[in-house]
Amino acid sequence: MDVQHRYKTVSALFIALISLSIVGCLGSSSGIDENMNRFPSTANPGFTPQAFLSDSNFTALELEIDYMPGQQPTQAALDSLKNFLQNRLNKSQVTINTPTEVASAGEDSYSAEEIRELEGQYRNNFTDSRGNTLHAYFLIVDGKYQAQENVLGIAYFNTSMAFFGQTISEVSSGIGAPPKEKIEGTVFQHEFGHTFGLVGSGTPTQSDHKTAASAHCTTEGCLMEPSVETANFFANLFDGDIPDLDSACIADLQANGGK
Template identity: 45%
Template sequence: MKLLTKKTVLSMLLMAICVFSTGCLDNSTGNDDNEVLYSHVESPGLSANDFLSGETFTSLEVEVDYMQGFAPNEEALDSLEAFFKQRLNKQSVSINEPTEIPAVGEASYTASQIRALEEENRDHYTSVEDSTLRAYIIIVDGQYEDGNVLGIAYYNTSSAFFGATYEQVSGPGFGEPSRRLTESISYRHEFGHLFGLVNIPGSGTEMQTNHQDTENGRHCDNDSCLMYYAMENAGLFDQFLGEEIPALDANCVADLQGNGGR
């Protein structure tokens, strides 16, 4: 029987480690090859506890890309950051300076197209060896494929917003919500879904009291709550708004607190 040299044994051990380590998988997300990757392609809500608690990640950093002509409203991003600080148990949260990316010029976008745009444009990802969870926002120049929503949460750390729909819904006219208000509500609402609201299986953000509006999917049944379905519905958006950003109601707050949030 042929004896194995120390060099051969070491090589075999390294190969075995590669088989079982996610750090050796095909690096399709742009991470450094030496990092142990954190999956960013899971269903929305499945990173809820990582967002809400400080147990694994003590900081949150958000990357923002926007297509030419659709830069995010600065006050709306400030509002989103304030929302994070209010509801997340993090030592620090930050939203990076938005980056302009080329306009594609599509009238509408499918979720698959949005995912492809993220793969092409996203720069910052999470490593499980890091203390910072990194999330992604992309603002495109068209509408969503069904033309009726302001934003979508499409991966566990990713959300997309539709600039053309913002322009239809908001404006300076009498009774029209401002761009600041429209974007603030939309950003907060979609991150609410990333936090596991309302009743997303596997998120850990379980309902402490039954308050799901089952006729309208994963939304709250309180029409004054940020997570009410009309808050993302372009056709109904302005019917439920005053001048203030709707807050999460007591039931939604209790759900977040039950999964490590505030």
């Protein structure tokens, strides 16, 4: 049975059991089932942080990107994301595959369930624990997030993130608006932060810097502060530069296998 078929079988069994959580949940640090040689790709965000952060199980990371018509990500945003990943992960190789256009689902807004179903249709690359490469996935849709229209991106599985192209386009339009590549670069990196288990949702905190209501950082200006994944950040607080992780978030990553 090939990896893609195994993924779809696991998805069918688990989607009904796993509740969507943008902030993730605590779980096994590696997430690898040694008996089944299968890496779980449909767990909650933050379930497998060490698989991303360290080189103990996987020495390379490969990112697959699908986008709906009109939503192709900017190369500048992908370049800044690659630099971010190389700076924070103990991987000998980070590869961002050439983005692939997929058909629009024709919706004005997308629910989390619809996004999971679309991944099942379009995603091609999955992780086998016997290999050296960890696979992650981006889907950029042409609508808004149904649950909260000002949200720019979500981490919806432990290896999967979605971004809402219509909202990103609206935020980047108009006189004086931030350029699209800065918005994309910021939200791409922020959602990867959730995939890494920040803050306190899979990667333990080394100090008290977790917000009370969600897996975000209390430090103003940190990449992981709550507003960064919403349009509000770019309307009110954005100074034109992609925020960095603060020292507390970096310490958390370093203690859990990252850099």
